[in-house]
Amino acid sequence: MRKLMLPVLVALAAVSSPLEARAVKIVTPLPAEMMGAAQISKVDVTISESARKTFDALEEKAAHKKSAAKPAAGTPDEQRAESYSTMPFAEMFPNVVHDELVKRNLTSGRALKLSLQVDTLKTADAGMALLIGSVDELAGVVTLSDAASGAVLGEYYIDVFNSSGGPLGLMLRGSGVREKLAAEFAKHVAEVMGKKGKAPKA
Amino acid sequence: MKIRLARPLLLTASLCVLAARAEARTVVYPIPADAVSAGSEKLGLTPSPDPAKGSVDVALELSSSTDHEAVRGGLVCGAWSIQNPISTLLRAMVADHNPGGKLAPASAATPVLSIKRASTLGRCFMTGEMQGACTTRVTIDAGLRLVGSTEEIPIRAQVEREQKAVGMCDGLAVGTGLISREATIALLKDVDARLGGAVPPKP
Numbered sequence: 001m002r003k004l005m006l007p008v009l010v011a012l013a014a015v016s017s018p019l020e021a022r023a024v025k026i027v028t029p030l031p032a033e034m035m036g037a038a039q040i041s042k043v044d045v046t047i048s049e050s051a052r053k054t055f056d057a058l059e060e061k062a063a064h065k066k067s068a069a070k071p072a073a074g075t076p077d078e079q080r081a082e083s084y085s086t087m088p089f090a091e092m093f094p095n096v097v098h099d100e101l102v103k104r105n106l107t108s109g110r111a112l113k114l115s116l117q118v119d120t121l122k123t124a125d126a127g128m129a130l131l132i133g134s135v136d137e138l139a140g141v142v143t144l145s146d147a148a149s150g151a152v153l154g155e156y157y158i159d160v161f162n163s164s165g166g167p168l169g170l171m172l173r174g175s176g177v178r179e180k181l182a183a184e185f186a187k188h189v190a191e192v193m194g195k196k197g198k199a200p201k202a
Numbered sequence: 203m204k205i206r207l208a209r210p211l212l213l214t215a216s217l218c219v220l221a222a223r224a225e226a227r228t229v230v231y232p233i234p235a236d237a238v239s240a241g242s243e244k245l246g247l248t249p250s251p252d253p254a255k256g257s258v259d260v261a262l263e264l265s266s267s268t269d270h271e272a273v274r275g276g277l278v279c280g281a282w283s284i285q286n287p288i289s290t291l292l293r294a295m296v297a298d299h300n301p302g303g304k305l306a307p308a309s310a311a312t313p314v315l316s317i318k319r320a321s322t323l324g325r326c327f328m329t330g331e332m333q334g335a336c337t338t339r340v341t342i343d344a345g346l347r348l349v350g351s352t353e354e355i356p357i358r359a360q361v362e363r364e365q366k367a368v369g370m371c372d373g374l375a376v377g378t379g380l381i382s383r384e385a386t387i388a389l390l391k392d393v394d395a396r397l398g399g400a401v402p403p404k405p
Contacts, residue, residue: 025273025274026273027273027321027323028319028321028341048337119275119276119325119327119337120276120325120327141323141339151356155321155341157273157323159275
């Protein structure tokens with residue numbers, strides 16, 4: 001088996017380019033008239049069995065952070081970011097999506113329900129990251145439906161990576177892996193909903 | 203490195219390398235009955251029986267968004283391109299479903315099933331050491347115009363099934379065909395329900 005390891009590692013390195021593949025794949029695009037003219041009023045998250053193990057481990061970590069949390073400090077943004085790291089994913093993800101939509105002023109128009117079916121959630125393997133690089137990954141099917149009628153209006157496959165190559169990559173990766181992946185994922189959710197321009201300054 | 207870790211790595215690498223060399227595949231329709239049972243057994247799918255005959259002949263309208271390329275998510279088999287000419291399947295199954303045994307010409311006296319678009323989303327995962335599984339979701343969006351009405355009743359048939367990853371990524375086209383068949387059966391059941399029911403099969 002050891003003899004096989006070299007070709008395996010070479011093969012893995014050779015296929016590293018697909019990691020840069022498109023993050024969003026369109027299954028059914030939102031109707032053009034809804035681009036930049038819709039908001040998310042409800043978010044549902046389901047976890048497939050394939051992602052369950054990592055998901056549960058990260059949920060446990062968040063619960064542990066919550067129990068060990070100190071009184072909030074820092075700016076309101078920092079406090080909010082800190083609170084996300086202690087929330088269960090199903091509570092944190094809608095908040096992250098909401099923040100991203102507010103940033104892009106996508107807060108009015110047709111009310112949509114976002115259903116996320118997570119089918120891949122993995123964190124970088126430290127050993128592999130040192131050898132040939134490894135990735136944190138969050139991927140799943142996003143369905144946008146009319147919040148009132150339930151009619152499906154758009155469907156996408158979104159896959160985000162956060163790569164960690166070598167010791168430096170691991171150091172730069174830092175903590176809050178789950179929140180970083182969710183934030184990157186939310187950016188793509190906002191992108192598929194179209195542009196409305198920047199939010200007015202408060 | 204332990205063999206335990208090496209095994210999934212080996213399979214993942216093989217799947218990725220094969221996927222990188224993957225050629226475009228096209229799902230073959232219609233699917234004969236023996237191919238439905240053989241393919242389903244190989245891929246671990248449970249096929250539905252052929253739908254009962256409908257009570258009235260239905261005309262079929264197809265849009266340019268009916269035939270499509272499957273969207274593939276994820277890294278494993280991610281480069282495997284599959285064309286799904288599902289209009290061929292729809293024509294064959296709607297014709298078989300009609301009491302007259304053929305597609306009805308569109309007229310004011312015939313209900314019309316208008317296919318707006320169809321899509322296929324496939325993903326493959328590692329489920330354990332040397333084990334993989336692929337999930338395929340086929341969606342058909344259609345509208346049904348009843349006799350004497352110009353309004354369309356929206357119908358959506360969506361079927362998602364998990365299949366075994368047999369022969370690396372090789373079973374994906376067959377699986378896509380079988381799951382497209384399931385989605386078409388679901389669509390026809392919905393049509394029957396709105397048209398007053400199917401003819402019960404003869405004992």
